Amino acid sequence: MREAVVTCAVLAAVTIFTYPCQAQSPAPSDPDEARIEDVVTASHILTNEGILDSFGHVSARSAKNPDRFFMPRAMPPALVSRADIVEVGLDCKPVDANAPRLNGERYIHCQVYKARSDVQSVIHTHDLAVIPFGLAGIPLQPVLVQAGFLPLEVPLFEVREANASETKRGMLVLNATLGDALAKKLGAGPVVLMRGHGDTVVGRSVREATVRTIYTHIDAQAQSAALALSRKITTLDNAELEANAAGRFYQTEHPKKGK
Numbered sequence: 001m002r003e004a005v006v007t008c009a010v011l012a013a014v015t016i017f018t019y020p021c022q023a024q025s026p027a028p029s030d031p032d033e034a035r036i037e038d039v040v041t042a043s044h045i046l047t048n049e050g051i052l053d054s055f056g057h058v059s060a061r062s063a064k065n066p067d068r069f070f071m072p073r074a075m076p077p078a079l080v081s082r083a084d085i086v087e088v089g090l091d092c093k094p095v096d097a098n099a100p101r102l103n104g105e106r107y108i109h110c111q112v113y114k115a116r117s118d119v120q121s122v123i124h125t126h127d128l129a130v131i132p133f134g135l136a137g138i139p140l141q142p143v144l145v146q147a148g149f150l151p152l153e154v155p156l157f158e159v160r161e162a163n164a165s166e167t168k169r170g171m172l173v174l175n176a177t178l179g180d181a182l183a184k185k186l187g188a189g190p191v192v193l194m195r196g197h198g199d200t201v202v203g204r205s206v207r208e209a210t211v212r213t214i215y216t217h218i219d220a221q222a223q224s225a226a227l228a229l230s231r232k233i234t235t236l237d238n239a240e241l242e243a244n245a246a247g248r249f250y251q252t253e254h255p256k257k258g259k
């Protein structure tokens, strides 16, 4: 079964959710089970695409109880299966006190779900493609039509600022205070970069968050390649971003037909 899913991911990493491969079974009737199945599939796709490494995690808010969400126990995302999924409260504690150990960075998920009622899925990566943009003083920008969901400049979370009062500090989001600071930097947007670490991406579904994660990765690769050719590059502009927000991104005809 796992081989079948990975094969689907190789063939159609982005469209797998929209056009399921024949090897996939019908979606579960239970809405939470359907979301959990998407968490497992997204973990495999993003690993296959080289975006998730041995770390990084995908979660989904519960459709039945929005004060809870589902995420894998602390383990490599490539190996995640249904049995590894843990139900977690927004207090960042597992609902089942006997649940297996969770990832220390679960506060990314708890605090974003608390701050954003519209968010149904959170993905945290250590994507190497986006990390240079947090180091070089060059903002990550939408340069591809498929990345038109990005803001004109993707915000950057500087953990050193959020940790400024701590004498002992690190890079990971291991408590609610840092999770809150990250959620604040994310604001109402789809993506926040994390300096020297990766990014956090949100969506109205696991599928949307997954596609956004993939196209943030591809956009970063394209922008890096363009910057290697020239310091002066052309990004999407506000009109193009507004067209995306209005759902006219792939429109082939001018919206004001006849003019």
Ligand SMILES: [Zn+2]
Pocket (backbone or CB within 6 Å): 055, 056, 105, 124, 125, 126, 172, 197, 198
């Ligand atoms: Zn991390």
